[in-house]
Amino acid sequence: MELTLADIVLRVRSVLLPMLLTGIAFFLVLNVQEYWQHWRPVTRELPLWLFPIAALVSLQFNRSRLAYLAILLVTFYCMNRSIIIDSKYLLTYKVPIFLFGSLSMSLLLLMKDRGIASIHGFLAFFTFMACAGLTFNIETLLNHSNKLLTTPLAIDDVTLTFWAATAIIISIGMLVKNTLTTTTISLAFILWSLLYFQPHTIPIDIALLGIAVLIFLSVLFDSYHLAYRDELTGLPSRRALYNLVLSLSNKYCVAMIDIDHFKKFNDTYGHDVGDQVLKLVASRLSKVTGGGKVFRYGGEEFTIIFPRKSVEQTLEHLEAVREEIQNYEMVIRNENRKNTDKSARNKGNSKNKTVSVTISIGVAQHERKQDFDKTLKAADVALYKAKKQGRNQVCS
Numbered sequence: 001m002e003l004t005l006a007d008i009v010l011r012v013r014s015v016l017l018p019m020l021l022t023g024i025a026f027f028l029v030l031n032v033q034e035y036w037q038h039w040r041p042v043t044r045e046l047p048l049w050l051f052p053i054a055a056l057v058s059l060q061f062n063r064s065r066l067a068y069l070a071i072l073l074v075t076f077y078c079m080n081r082s083i084i085i086d087s088k089y090l091l092t093y094k095v096p097i098f099l100f101g102s103l104s105m106s107l108l109l110l111m112k113d114r115g116i117a118s119i120h121g122f123l124a125f126f127t128f129m130a131c132a133g134l135t136f137n138i139e140t141l142l143n144h145s146n147k148l149l150t151t152p153l154a155i156d157d158v159t160l161t162f163w164a165a166t167a168i169i170i171s172i173g174m175l176v177k178n179t180l181t182t183t184t185i186s187l188a189f190i191l192w193s194l195l196y197f198q199p200h201t202i203p204i205d206i207a208l209l210g211i212a213v214l215i216f217l218s219v220l221f222d223s224y225h226l227a228y229r230d231e232l233t234g235l236p237s238r239r240a241l242y243n244l245v246l247s248l249s250n251k252y253c254v255a256m257i258d259i260d261h262f263k264k265f266n267d268t269y270g271h272d273v274g275d276q277v278l279k280l281v282a283s284r285l286s287k288v289t290g291g292g293k294v295f296r297y298g299g300e301e302f303t304i305i306f307p308r309k310s311v312e313q314t315l316e317h318l319e320a321v322r323e324e325i326q327n328y329e330m331v332i333r334n335e336n337r338k339n340t341d342k343s344a345r346n347k348g349n350s351k352n353k354t355v356s357v358t359i360s361i362g363v364a365q366h367e368r369k370q371d372f373d374k375t376l377k378a379a380d381v382a383l384y385k386a387k388k389q390g391r392n393q394v395c396s
């Protein structure tokens, strides 16, 4: 995987930002205790209800890792409240429970969401059981190994080392694959560690309530993302376009963009290269100036909305983006690089290709009391004109 400095900065930012916001939220909550202290009887009950609901919602949206996290934490809270299991076990098994939780969270971070009632679910279950076996026998294992060592190890040092190892796994995992789910798991790990090392900083019900809310937010934002983002290009989808239209005033412009001869391009270079080009074109289009909002309309077609602009005001911005794409030499990763087939590489196929494409653009202005679809159709007619006149141009 190629990671550029910009990628790393972006990932660190997307890791730190949610953490900072959660930190601020907890700081505020802890500093205005007088406002919510009388709600404590409610906050003490809420995790018992919210975690099972969060687990069910997560499963419904195929977020099995968040479901496991919710199950882990509600079990812990039930122990804390002496529901089903006596809370005295929390004291007796304080270290193993802490280590089991930490290890489970680091595993959750590395796993994929692959359902609970599946072969992967069984494997995950047995892995968690193995972790429980290891952590709940840590003292016995330590006693055995101490017999072989000249300087015996203390349980506190082992716990700290074990926890530090899980913290490192979680940090690396976050940087390699940063999603809302991994951020939620990492935040849960931080709070879990805080509850162990500084148990009086945050009341347990408030900390767990925070995690339950994070699980809900994570599932909610993820599903929003799924519904309104185009998976290939990362641009807002056609559904998001129609959502935006509802909030537009009377004055705006619609531009329809189509990649020229894309069928031929696909036939020459293959569908995968076509997909890469779509992504690169999308990333250039998204930098359009003049306040344009870019959407993937479908296939090789994109739409740009310019709120409060006339056609004349959009032309320079559209021309600029058309010219930029025309001059953009796109470096295409050769998939054979991943291939272990050495003969393919020896034929010189491992080199990256450079390709370029052009786009045609049709733009139309929204008329008073006109339907959005009519404006879109007018932009489509202008696009057809651009194609007919030889492509690689903007028409209105």
Ligand SMILES: Nc1nc2c(ncn2[C@@H]2O[C@H](COP(=O)(O)OP(=O)(O)OP(=O)(O)O)[C@@H](O)[C@H]2O)c(=O)[nH]1
Residues within 6 Å of the ligand: 232, 258, 259, 260, 261, 262, 263, 264, 266, 270, 271, 272, 273, 274, 275, 278, 298, 299, 300, 387, 391
């Ligand atoms: N790789 C790839 N190709 C796509 C995708 N969506 C649509 N296409 C291809 O885009 C091509 C569109 O071709 P046409 O609509 O015939 O038009 P064109 O070849 O671009 O020609 P003009 O628009 O007339 O310049 C088809 O070959 C589709 O298969 C996609 O998501 N990925």
